[in-house]
Amino acid sequence: MALAEAGVRGRLLLWPRIVLFGDSITEFSFQEHGWGAFLAERLVRKCDVVNRGLSGYNTRWAKMILPRLISKNSGAESTVAVTIFFGANDSALKDLNPKQHVPLEEYAENLKSMVQYLKSIDIAEDRIILITPPPLQESAWEKECLAKGDKLNRRNATTGEYAQACVQVARDCGTDVLDLWTLMQKNQDFSSYLSDGLHLSAEGNSFLAAQLWKRLEKKLSALPWLLPYWREVDHLHPEASLLGRDQE
16 A cells, blocks of 8 residues: 555544643653653553753743643644643742742742643643642752852742742642652652752652652543554554554
């Protein structure tokens, strides 16, 4: 069968997708042992995991670009889940990092605005998961700052205020939430979850992956295996197995 003929006879097969939207902690999530890579492996043949992480970004910038990443005419229908994972940059101290800093109230409003936008394009609240920033290990991050000639530009207590605001937005909007800031600090030495005091280590990635999977598994349990297992394909008449009713 020619490819052109197959294209006519077979309906386009759209993979469902999860969109991971966030800052560097999301951008780096497809690295080895990353939490995004874990999800992609778990969901292969069922769902695409799309990385839309943007290193250094805050919610002020994220709110502006979200409609360029997901729209009603491009991707919304096939989107089965969205994670929104910002706050590590928003919570930077204003006097030491004014470029990334976003005031706490604006941060909360930006998160609400993004949730409302997704709902407006028919991505319901039960498909949205907000993730709080992780805790900050100040001594380790200070070393990173000093190496660049800067002062410590974040504080864990401040990050905690943004995490609490994120949790409250989720309650107000009816979305799910993963409070990483609180969960990680149940371990007295949470520094093992962080590679440099701010970004996730291999252990931190595994922790986030496990916590997020608990929330996603329920939402995605009904997703079918896409296309038949190779042993189930009729090799004499493969179109019957691979195109099904679309061939009729």
